[in-house]
Amino acid sequence: MKRTSRDIRTANRYEVLRRIIARSPTSRQELAAATGLSLATVATLVGELLDLRMITEVGFEDSAGGRPRGLVAVHASGGALIGVDIAETYVRVELFDLALNVLARADEDVSPGESLPEQVVGHVAAAVGAVVARAGVGGARVLGVGVSVPGQVDRSTGLAAYAPNWDWHDVPLLDLLTEHITHPLYLDNPLRASAVAELWCGAARGRGDAVVVNLGTGVGAGLVLGGGLHRGVSNSAGEWGHTTIVLDGRPCRCGGRGCVEAYVGASGIMRTLRELGAGSGLLHPGDQTATLAALGRGLRERDPVALAVVRETVRYLAAGIANLVNLFDPEVVVLSSWVAAALGEPLLHEVREAVARHALHRPLAATEIVLSPIPTDPVCLGAATFALEGALRPVGRRTLQRAAPARRL
Amino acid sequence: MKRTSRDIRTANRYEVLRRIIARSPTSRQELAAATGLSLATVATLVGELLDLRMITEVGFEDSAGGRPRGLVAVHASGGALIGVDIAETYVRVELFDLALNVLARADEDVSPGESLPEQVVGHVAAAVGAVVARAGVGGARVLGVGVSVPGQVDRSTGLAAYAPNWDWHDVPLLDLLTEHITHPLYLDNPLRASAVAELWCGAARGRGDAVVVNLGTGVGAGLVLGGGLHRGVSNSAGEWGHTTIVLDGRPCRCGGRGCVEAYVGASGIMRTLRELGAGSGLLHPGDQTATLAALGRGLRERDPVALAVVRETVRYLAAGIANLVNLFDPEVVVLSSWVAAALGEPLLHEVREAVARHALHRPLAATEIVLSPIPTDPVCLGAATFALEGALRPVGRRTLQRAAPARRL
Incomplete structure (x- = not known):
């Protein structure tokens, strides 16, 4: 279960972006100090993020002597992320800009009788369509859709392995969603999503x-x-x-x-x-x-x-x-x-x-x-960050998002 | 609770030595692949371990073309480590060479009436003296003594914070041991020690x-x-x-x-x-x-x-x-x-x-x-590795072993 050097590069790129989102503007020097990475590595990763237009140069730090330090900030409109919280009694979908501000939200009730995967997927598709329309972002700006589903999830195959509430066993949820949603999809569960939300924006920062x-x-x-x-x-x-x-x-x-x-x-x-x-x-x-x-x-x-x-x-x-x-x-x-x-x-x-x-x-x-101090739905927020993580992989498409996942963020 | 770059250097040095002990002889290239560190970093760390005489150069790998790769191996007689397992009913002490072979062992029974820290420390001192004498290693070769004590341990102050069996609360165990044992001492508990033993030599390898x-x-x-x-x-x-x-x-x-x-x-x-x-x-x-x-x-x-x-x-x-x-x-x-x-x-x-x-x-x-597949006492083995970890810190003396510990091995 060792991480490959590619996993490590992806994780480092993600970590640098996470720091920039958490605190913009910031300098490469601050990022190196915060992440423990070398300044050279940080400079390379920042260059990649600039190329992806996820961040922008925003001037120079006030300097008490010495060479002024360039500052970078997240490019909020550089892309949109969608987070989907499938719960037992509702489906909630939020659309975020890259600074993780909520631009649109849609809710659907799931009634106790609706336990078929197709019924749940129908609610997700409707709500995703609604937030894209409401936010007024072009579909092309959506970098990905993170989907949280209760129970145990096999990320490499896109299966909802076990969801006790609906008695789902090995439901091919990613395939079902793909029939309705054309953006890259990333599946996980609410435990993971809410933990990441606290790590990025909440009490675990x-x-x-x-x-x-x-x-x-x-x-x-x-x-x-x-x-x-x-x-x-x-x-x-x-x-x-x-x-x-x-x-x-x-x-x-x-x-x-x-x-x-x-x-x-x-x-x-x-x-x-x-x-x-x-x-x-x-x-x-x-x-x-x-x-x-x-x-x-x-x-x-x-x-x-x-x-x-x-x-x-x-x-x-x-x-x-x-x-x-x-x-x-x-x-x-x-x-x-x-x-x-x-x-x-x-x-x-x-x-x-x-x-x-x-x-x-x-x-x-x-x-x-x-x-939890997070004012919006932490599961949507966390699910959106999974989509962001996926988009940072060198090739952010479906073949890759099914590859073996990195073991830690 | 961030790790400093010094923590990271110590952890990397330790990880490289751990790999060499697990598999000798080995090359810098293999070590880089196994640890995910760059070849340049590995070469630096290997140089430090050579300087410390903990490892030695042992020739070159058979090479199918290309420059031959130098091999290093653990220098078993380059030092001795002592592991102490203080349990509720016994004290067991083992002395190891750097390849983690047991060179000597001593046991003392702890009777139910012996609950005073001084009584327990007396058993430890006697058994440590016995293994040093039996192994015939000069005291100067002992790089350190790792001590496992049941319950919760404050590594930074050397306190046995809470040992329910003896109703110990904040017992200054490290100070008491220092009166009898002149080698550097490292305190932790059997949960940590047995976990590290499995990681190095057992079912968690x-x-x-x-x-x-x-x-x-x-x-x-x-x-x-x-x-x-x-x-x-x-x-x-x-x-x-x-x-x-x-x-x-x-x-x-x-x-x-x-x-x-x-x-x-x-x-x-x-x-x-x-x-x-x-x-x-x-x-x-x-x-x-x-x-x-x-x-x-x-x-x-x-x-x-x-x-x-x-x-x-x-x-x-x-x-x-x-x-x-x-x-x-x-x-x-x-x-x-x-x-x-x-x-x-x-x-x-x-x-x-x-x-x-x-x-x-x-x-x-x-x-x-x-x-557990470990044939000897896993707690002694794990405790000895804590002493090894301590000896790898730039200054392996008592002032430093009380500094804030690295959060992971």
Whole structure:
């Protein structure tokens, strides 16, 4: 599983662009200091990015003596990127400029009955078409479309290897999407996408080790380790939702029992609500979004049933997060995705208190637990960066995006 | 938590030496290909290692035309390294040459009453003195002593931050050892040491991602990720023994409940034995070593109580290992330390079967589960490599070994 020198060149080019996007304008000298690459290497990579018109020269730094340093900045209109967040209950698509500003957004609801790949792909195609039209960018400016799909993804074959919500096994999602979308496509899952989003623009910026806890219909942990994404050998790392926390506990949709997801995923929370307060009016049967929104309102209004449901959920969630703290010893744990957003600060408060009862003192003291600070959909943002990464490969076309992926960003 | 260019130089020098030790003789060209470093960088690092007399020139490669390539090999007698494995029930010390052959070994029993740091340090000092005398190497040839101590270790201050077995909190172990041992000292824990041992000489050789499951009095997971050791931000990563697997389950010596260690650590196994078969004659009260040896014999003889105890233990162990597979998606899971050695192949067989009932199909299919193939004490070997790493820093003395450590090997 060694990286080739071509992987390393692509990774370095990507890293330099990432730094420029994170901080524009900047000089080659600053980039060399920030990346640990030599000035000569940085100069070569900056030259390539200038040739691609992804960045531009923007003058010179004020200099206290010595030769003035040339500055470069991201060329925001040098291309467009599309990020697709396929979730169990919705499809969201955002179109970004190269500075990662959102230029257009489209949402489609996915109803519980729509579990066929063709139905989901139809929503994606419609929303992608909508954002291109709304943004008014020419199709030719779109460098690529990053697509996040729940579950496990085989990036080299473009398969949705396993998506428990729809019982998908080895669905050829990339091929299905190709029938509707002509831009280069890059497939991965929301754990990876949300982790990269935090690394580029959120709470993991400048951090070496971060765990991004996704709380949605499915739950999992995106892993930033050693400054890069940890994918694992089969691109399946981070399946925290399917780690056992109560041996022989609640059945989980993965077929196991006592998984974290069975307690803290949206349907696990709805089950707890039914057990603790069916008559409370918070439950919207069959509608996770409405139920979690009602719980969020209930929390803010100190509704006793809402408080009890969240406390019971946090008993499991905090033990699961403490497991991550004890295993990874990260600098930060980020709570992300729509359930975390719906329950917000009150959830964070309960989690912090409860994690302290489980985690070991030393790693706990070294970490902080925060809500994702990203104001838009982190999964769309992260998926868009996968498209950017793909576009930086020497030949950014479909043959290559199916080649063996680099193991770290 | 960025690495400085000095960290990177030290890491590269270490990596080149590691490759030479793994495969001697070898050429600068092979080393460049294996490490991804430029030939010029490799030539510089090889020159430094030659100057340090850690390697030697050993002639030229057979060449099919072209300029013949110079070969280098590790200079086995160019120095000696000592590895110390402080465990809850014993202290083991091994002295190695630079090719990592064991030249001498010494063992000391640590009785349950001996929990004072001074008592443990006394055993270490005696055993270190014994191996130096037995090996017949001059003290001046000893490049350093790597010391593994259970629990959490602060490498920058030399503190044993937390060792639950002896209830140690912030014990200045490095200072205590310095009163007896004049060689440079390097402190870390058995999770890190056994992981590095597998990376250098065992089942993780050539692997990018490996999890080394330590099964002893304490249990934990040494993490090899992206080809290097994952330490975490406070050098506390891998505390798998203190992850919750049964919420509100058995009390654990860490103060928590339902931790993996409470079921699969040596005293957890003894408790299960008491619960399932107190009258069986397998239990040696107060003696973990004798009890586990008896269980190992019982397994091989198909003793029903031994089988029942191991099956019950594996229920928890397999769920815990499946959690690691689902989270890390590693190429290999290695069962290491003395409890794994005592229970051996029958344990491995049960574990493989049971993990398959918990882990997700895709990461499980990509991993293998093996017993550590290292014939000597992996913790001593790994600890010795920490001393080697320390000796490669530009100034290998005590002031420097307390400086901020590199984040990866």
